[in-house]
Amino acid sequence: MRSFLNFLLPEDEYKRNRIVYFIAEAAVIQSVVLFSLLLLSSWFDWGTLEGYSFVLFSTFFILIYTFTRYMLSGMEHVNVVTKEQLSKKQKGIVKQGLGVGFFFLVFMLIFEGMPNSLSGAIDIILPTIFFVLIYITFDTISLKRSYKKNIELLDE
Amino acid sequence: MNQKMKFARMEMGMTQEQLANQVGATRQTIGLIEKGKYNPSLQLCIAIAKALNKTLNDLFWEEL
Incomplete structure (x- = not known):
């Protein structure tokens, strides 16, 4: 499949699939959290949330989530068996x-x-x-x- | 569990790592396929079948 993500993904198809899932999960969670924050901020009159916080959260959440899931999945060091x-x-x-x-x-x-x-x-x-x-x-x-x-x- | 693939690999005298290298996958991926924990793409199935000198039916078809 042609995608600009290809250069970031590993050659092995199992790893590729799992990483794409992790990125997709992160994107869905991020959307839900950001939308909830938006609703909450208007309902509880928090005032306008700072754009900077949104950008910071958006930038790092996907990276941290994907990295953590990858790390915990046990697929990084595939050749260690002894x-x-x-x-x-x-x-x-x-x-x-x-x-x-x-x-x-x-x-x-x-x-x-x-x-x-x-x-x-x-x-x-x-x-x-x-x-x-x-x-x-x-x-x-x-x-x-x-x-x-x-x-x-x-x-x- | 994909016993057919495991037996075909053993018949060829190959290790999981050797097969993995031949088909451009990792040892873990081969192990997962043999344990029935991962369904490979058709492309990978074909590569495995070619590496083991078997047909797709020989390795992946299950009798009903």
């Missing part, structure tokens, strides 16, 4: 997390500038540590779920 592969992949995730964390730190330094006080340094280091921990945690959850699913399906 304990050795699991442990090797886990080490890889930690290394990757640290690497991505380094780029995050550089990014923060470019935008925030070099800190000239302890609190300034903490403002840069803490978000970086938090980012690395979240990255590693999410990827580890995805790995564990993939491993479990792969074991269930392995029948040679």
Whole structure:
């Protein structure tokens, strides 16, 4: 099927189908939530909701929902079926997390500038540590779920 | 459960991963098809049948 989404989707058809479903689910939920907010804001006289909040919600909701469903579906790490592969992949995730964390730190330094006080340094280091921990945690959850699913399906 | 496909693959001496590589899918997808948890597209069915030297009937037709 021809779609501009094709370049974002994986080659494997099962993965493609599932991801398209996740995006569609996110779009439906988002429409319902936005419409409900619109109705509620007029019924309860909340005044006009800020356009900025709508845009922020709309932008990130689909991304976060799709990513979370993908992560929990256990289809990211399709080739991990032994304990050795699991442990090797886990080490890889930690290394990757640290690497991505380094780029995050550089990014923060470019935008925030070099800190000239302890609190300034903490403002840069803490978000970086938090980012690395979240990255590693999410990827580890995805790995564990993939491993479990792969074991269930392995029948040679 | 698609036992026919699993047996045909084993008959060919192929692993799930080898079949997956040959048809442009992942091992997980092959496992899901063999467990009857995913209905593949006709395109993938044909690719699997060709890879296993079988017809679509041999692999996917169920007698009523």
